[in-house]
Amino acid sequence: MIAELGHYALVLALVLAVVQACVPLIGARRNDPVLMGVAGPTAVAQFGFVALAFGALVACYLRSDFSVVNVFENSHSLKPLIYKITGVWGNHEGSMLLWLLILSLFGALVAAFGGNLPARLKANVLAVQSAIAVAFGLFILLTSNPFLRIAQAPLEGRDLNPLLQDPGLVIHPPLLYVGYVGLSISFSFAIAALIDGRIDAAWARWVRPWTLLAWIFLTLGIAMGSYWAYYTLGWGGWWFWDPVENASLMPWIAATALLHSAVVMEKRNALKIWTILLAILAFSLSLIGTFLVRSGVLTSVHAFATDPTRGVFILAILVLFIGGALALFAWRAPLLKQGGLFAPLSREGALVLNNLFLMSACATVFVGTLYPLALEALTGEKISVGAPFFNATFGPLFVPLLLVLPFGPLMAWKRGDLPGVAQRLTGAAAIALTGAAVIFAVEAGGPILVPFAFALALFVMAGAVTDLIERTGLLRMPLRTALARAAGLPRSAWGTAFAHFGLGVMLLGIVGETQWSVERIAEIKPGQTMTIRRYELQFDGVTNRQGPNYQEVIGHFTVRRPGETLGVLEPSKRTFTSRGTVRTEAALMTRGFSQLYLSLGDTSSDGSFGVRLYYKPLVLLIWLGALVMVVGGALSLSDRRLRVGAPVPAKGKAAMQPAE
Amino acid sequence: MTRRQRRLVLIGAALGVLGLAVALVLSALKGSIVFFNSPTDVAEKQIPAGTRFRLGGLVKDGSLIRGENLLVRFEVTDGKSTIAVAYQGLLPDLFREGQGVVAEGAIDPSGTFKADSVLAKHDETYMPKEVADALKKQGHWKDGDNNAPKGRAQP
Numbered sequence: 001m002i003a004e005l006g007h008y009a010l011v012l013a014l015v016l017a018v019v020q021a022c023v024p025l026i027g028a029r030r031n032d033p034v035l036m037g038v039a040g041p042t043a044v045a046q047f048g049f050v051a052l053a054f055g056a057l058v059a060c061y062l063r064s065d066f067s068v069v070n071v072f073e074n075s076h077s078l079k080p081l082i083y084k085i086t087g088v089w090g091n092h093e094g095s096m097l098l099w100l101l102i103l104s105l106f107g108a109l110v111a112a113f114g115g116n117l118p119a120r121l122k123a124n125v126l127a128v129q130s131a132i133a134v135a136f137g138l139f140i141l142l143t144s145n146p147f148l149r150i151a152q153a154p155l156e157g158r159d160l161n162p163l164l165q166d167p168g169l170v171i172h173p174p175l176l177y178v179g180y181v182g183l184s185i186s187f188s189f190a191i192a193a194l195i196d197g198r199i200d201a202a203w204a205r206w207v208r209p210w211t212l213l214a215w216i217f218l219t220l221g222i223a224m225g226s227y228w229a230y231y232t233l234g235w236g237g238w239w240f241w242d243p244v245e246n247a248s249l250m251p252w253i254a255a256t257a258l259l260h261s262a263v264v265m266e267k268r269n270a271l272k273i274w275t276i277l278l279a280i281l282a283f284s285l286s287l288i289g290t291f292l293v294r295s296g297v298l299t300s301v302h303a304f305a306t307d308p309t310r311g312v313f314i315l316a317i318l319v320l321f322i323g324g325a326l327a328l329f330a331w332r333a334p335l336l337k338q339g340g341l342f343a344p345l346s347r348e349g350a351l352v353l354n355n356l357f358l359m360s361a362c363a364t365v366f367v368g369t370l371y372p373l374a375l376e377a378l379t380g381e382k383i384s385v386g387a388p389f390f391n392a393t394f395g396p397l398f399v400p401l402l403l404v405l406p407f408g409p410l411m412a413w414k415r416g417d418l419p420g421v422a423q424r425l426t427g428a429a430a431i432a433l434t435g436a437a438v439i440f441a442v443e444a445g446g447p448i449l450v451p452f453a454f455a456l457a458l459f460v461m462a463g464a465v466t467d468l469i470e471r472t473g474l475l476r477m478p479l480r481t482a483l484a485r486a487a488g489l490p491r492s493a494w495g496t497a498f499a500h501f502g503l504g505v506m507l508l509g510i511v512g513e514t515q516w517s518v519e520r521i522a523e524i525k526p527g528q529t530m531t532i533r534r535y536e537l538q539f540d541g542v543t544n545r546q547g548p549n550y551q552e553v554i555g556h557f558t559v560r561r562p563g564e565t566l567g568v569l570e571p572s573k574r575t576f577t578s579r580g581t582v583r584t585e586a587a588l589m590t591r592g593f594s595q596l597y598l599s600l601g602d603t604s605s606d607g608s609f610g611v612r613l614y615y616k617p618l619v620l621l622i623w624l625g626a627l628v629m630v631v632g633g634a635l636s637l638s639d640r641r642l643r644v645g646a647p648v649p650a651k652g653k654a655a656m657q658p659a660e
Numbered sequence: 661m662t663r664r665q666r667r668l669v670l671i672g673a674a675l676g677v678l679g680l681a682v683a684l685v686l687s688a689l690k691g692s693i694v695f696f697n698s699p700t701d702v703a704e705k706q707i708p709a710g711t712r713f714r715l716g717g718l719v720k721d722g723s724l725i726r727g728e729n730l731l732v733r734f735e736v737t738d739g740k741s742t743i744a745v746a747y748q749g750l751l752p753d754l755f756r757e758g759q760g761v762v763a764e765g766a767i768d769p770s771g772t773f774k775a776d777s778v779l780a781k782h783d784e785t786y787m788p789k790e791v792a793d794a795l796k797k798q799g800h801w802k803d804g805d806n807n808a809p810k811g812r813a814q815p
Binding site: 343353360361363367383385392521 | 663666669670673674677678680681684685687688689691692693694695696714726729730748749750751752753754764
């Protein structure tokens with residue numbers, strides 16, 4: 001009954017979405033406030049019905065209703081409660097429903113908080129948003145219905161893939177989806193502006209908070225996924241350049257570029273067409289990501305099942321929306337008026353450079369991800385494009401970006417003073433060079449890139465701090481004045497500094513982890529010890545434990561440093577009974593920003609265990625850096641300017657602006 | 661600067677960065693991609709020793725030998741040809757005889773494939789896509805669901 005209720009609610013949501021996709025659009029054409037007014041309530045109702053459908057699916061999981069195919073295939077009555085809930089999105093059908101839920105949530109949010117939007121823009125935005133919902137609603141109902149029943153209900157489910165039974169999965173997909181799908185709002189805004197043929201600085205001000213919100217969640221989701229891979233896959237890698245990871249990285253880069261270009265548009269009324277294009281590209285990359293992950297063209301943790309009809313359906317959605325959006329762009333963009341002149345050496349110029357490097361880096365990731373697929377489709381030749389490719393392309397493009405990054409926020413709008421900015425950055429450069437010199441002296445003979453990368457990270461961090469010092473006048477003025485100025489500084493300025501600082505922190509972590517990581521792989525018997533750096537691990541033995549739906553072999557290791565015992569590491573191997581699969585649980589010990597990482601391998605007949613032990617210096621900075629970036633995003637989002645809404649454009653400007 | 665000059669600077673910068681990206685991609689594609697081969701491909705193509713590639717197939721039943729110091733030897737087969745593989749390190753959780761595997765490395769002068777990473781299935785229904793295709797070619801594959809998580813191992 002509950003499943004049927006969910007199914008019915010989903011159909012109703014689809015019908016509402018169809019109404020919402022058509023009526024407000026007609027209203028906007030005819031300038032009919034009643035028809036345009038349909039958009040708001042339907043958006044909220046649509047969200048309500050999708051939420052009802054989602055709730056119904058969750059209820060089926062909670063009751064372990066194995067007469068529902070989806071529950072049978074992905075749940076088990078003995079599974080802990082939390083994984084019964086997360087199992088809802090641990091499979092293709094459920095995760096698509098979550099996708100739709102978030103899509104309609106964003107629509108409802110625009111309806112609820114978009115009070116200060118011009119009526120036509122709001123109607124158009126909600127109509128476009130709903131058109132996406134129609135496509136995905138149809139996709140779910142026609143190819144991936146989570147509410148299908150089995151005629152004869154089995155007694156027990158097949159359980160969720162053990163890899164996915166992890167606290168990381170509780171939040172990783174929802175975070176990532178809010179990010180992915182949140183970009184749909186920027187897309188809808190861009191399409192609405194193109195439909196209307198009108199765009200101004202206020203548009204950028206409305207779009208920026210939505211993009212920022214999506215960006216924050218995308219950053220969190222990617223960082224979370226990276227940490228999950230780090231501790232569950234058992235060999236301590238945090239980024240594999242796996243196509244699925246790239247699928248999330250590409251929208252992230254595009255969203256980052258969009259955030260920066262929207263600033264130019266908002267402040268200087270320039271880069272309009274480019275910003276619109278970025279908004280379209282960012283969501284298109286989200287859709288491509290969804291296609292890559294969900295169509296089964298890739299094999300990975302994320303491809304739950306392959307079904308050719310799904311792939312073709314998503315491909316059709318992809319072609320329709322990306323192709324349609326780009327066609328509309330080509331047709332309407334020339335109507336948009338360019339404005340805001342600026343010299344190449346200016347804040348705008350720096351942001352353009354940022355966009356150029358970001359989008360070029362994004363393009364290399366795109367090529368590296370799709371080239372193998374294209375090659376296989378065309379020639380049948382199978383290749384793998386892995387880390388070496390991305391290190392050789394993505395890396396070199398990010399170096400100049402990071403080098404010029406501290407200059408950007410210090411440049412003046414319109415016409416910047418490069419020598420002046422360089423002078424103000426001498427302190428930051430001095431810190432960076434000192435750091436490099438220290439590393440060079442300590443690591444004599446090591447790769448020359450290490451001190452350089454280290455210096456780059458320090459430069460980015462010190463540059464962000466310099467920006468704050470300059471803005472508050474900390475070193476030039478009395479402390480009290482500086483504090484008062486700091487309090488009066490817009491939150492978005494703090495946000496910029498935090499986000500840039502976070503990037504530097506992350507880079508520092510990446511340098512530490514990739515260059516100074518130590519690894520030991522050994523066979524070890526109870527009573528024996530192994531050492532790594534100054535740490536000594538003693539293997540005390542193994543014990544067995546019975547988990548809720550698995551059996552576990554736990555290894556006990558005591559960690560010592562000369563003169564002191566630091567604690568125990570207890571890596572384990574879990575055997576999940578229902579699927580007969582094994583999962584390794586690594587044990588972690590945090591020392592400052594560094595971690596000891598231990599995972600169990602195979603058991604030999606003579607009672608020894610294979611173990612893999614790492615010492616990973618500064619590894620935590622990778623994710624801490626991401627968190628600092630998120631804090632920066634949140635600070636910027638809380639800026640008053642973005643909350644009070646945009647000023648009403650002066651009379652006369654509201655008319656359609658002719659082309660130049 | 662006139663508007664025209666400014667625009668030229670912008671376009672120049674854009675082309676410069678894009679050109680750099682294209683050059684990087686082309687040079688990286690030349691040097692850092694790895695081809696996938698089944699044991700039969702290896703036999704037919706006469707891949708020279710030292711060339712890195714991915715070898716995929718089934719772990720031959722009864723071929724797994726564990727040596728000292730986590731050294732493992734096994735054979736990878738696609739039903740027609742077989743290649744001996746040596747790997748030092750921990751095997752992924754679901755490495756089994758008779759199951760699909762993908763190993764990355766190169767053939768050494770003695771003809772053994774020295775793997776530096778081994779990917780195996782991580783789920784009872786998973787078969788690396790490349791392996792499934794290679795097996796289909798040799799007629800040793802029954803159609804079925806073949807997608808689920810992958811595990812990796814690196815030494």
